[in-house]
Amino acid sequence: MAVAWSEKASSMEALSMSPPHMSSSPAILSQDDLKKIAAYKAVEFVESGMVLGLGTGSTSKHAVDRIGELLRQGKLNNIVGIPTSIETRERAISLGIPLSDLDNHPTLDLAIDGADEVDPYLNLIKGRGGSLLREKMVEGACKKFVVIVDESKLVKYLGGSGLALPVEVVPFCWKFTANKLQNLFQDSGCVAKLRNDRKGQPFVTDNGNYIVDLYVKKDIGDLQVASDAILRITGVIEHGMFLDMATTVIIAGELGITIKNK
Numbered sequence: 185m186a187v188a189w190s191e192k193a194s195s196m197e198a199l200s201m202s203p204p205h206m207s208s209s210p211a212i213l214s215q216d217d218l219k220k221i222a223a224y225k226a227v228e229f230v231e232s233g234m235v236l237g238l239g240t241g242s243t244s245k246h247a248v249d250r251i252g253e254l255l256r257q258g259k260l261n262n263i264v265g266i267p268t269s270i271e272t273r274e275r276a277i278s279l280g281i282p283l284s285d286l287d288n289h290p291t292l293d294l295a296i297d298g299a300d301e302v303d304p305y306l307n308l309i310k311g312r313g314g315s316l317l318r319e320k321m322v323e324g325a326c327k328k329f330v331v332i333v334d335e336s337k338l339v340k341y342l343g344g345s346g347l348a349l350p351v352e353v354v355p356f357c358w359k360f361t362a363n364k365l366q367n368l369f370q371d372s373g374c375v376a377k378l379r380n381d382r383k384g385q386p387f388v389t390d391n392g393n394y395i396v397d398l399y400v401k402k403d404i405g406d407l408q409v410a411s412d413a414i415l416r417i418t419g420v421i422e423h424g425m426f427l428d429m430a431t432t433v434i435i436a437g438e439l440g441i442t443i444k445n446k
């Protein structure tokens with residue numbers, strides 16, 4: 185379903201501006217504007233009393249901020265947030281969003297999160313920010329999982345953006361695990377690289393693990409088969425393919441919002 189700019193008050197509220205076609209000079213929307221528009225649209229699905237999965241990353245940050253704002257304004261009440269990373273937990277606390285965890289709330293009403301890639305079947309790659317494990321645990325426990333992206337995240341097949349498929353691995357003998365991963369997808373020209381932080385040290389996840397990024401030159405074939413094969417490698421904890429998990433994807437683009445439902 186495509187939604188025109190002029191019909192969507194929430195989009196305008198996200199930007200505090202007129203829709204592009206109504207302004208005297210054409211407005212150029214930045215990628216961050218589009219992320220914010222998608223996030224605000226997703227927050228329209230939030231109702232008072234919900235247990236909410238709070239995503240991680242530059243797109244879901246806008247959703248978390250918006251939820252905090254609506255709580256402050258008294259337009260939402262009795263929300264319980266389940267954060268998917270330490271970063272999101274800290275942000276939610278600073279916004280006064282009440283928090284809990286999966287131990288106390290094993291079923292969530294709704295989660296809102298960004299993605300790195302979305303394929304035509306609403307399969308996702310997530311985790312380029314390193315938060316894939318907690319995200320998959322929380323978002324796998326949701327009745328509804330709304331994904332928010334700008335249109336640059338749409339791909340024909342997972343891995344198709346030329347960017348990485350992240351895999352969280354135990355630090356112990358990570359090279360051994362990385363080699364096994366690379367060999368698994370050698371037909372797709374896979375190169376496995378340990379992710380480093382800004383200081384050139386191994387990037388450490390919230391769970392104390394490393395990330396091996398897989399770069400492929402072509403389609404890796406059946407995604408469920410690939411997923412099972414990755415998870416069978418001892419040393420792998422989880423990967424960033426989120427297959428058949430998204431129930432709705434909200435895509436913000438220059439021409440408006442598109443909503444895709446499973």
Ligand SMILES: O=C[C@H](O)[C@H](O)[C@H](O)COP(=O)(O)O
Nearest residue numbers: 241242243298311313314315
């Ligand atoms: O680990 C990071 C998460 O999976 C993010 O949701 C994903 O990388 C998308 O992030 P962003 O909204 O910053 O593009």
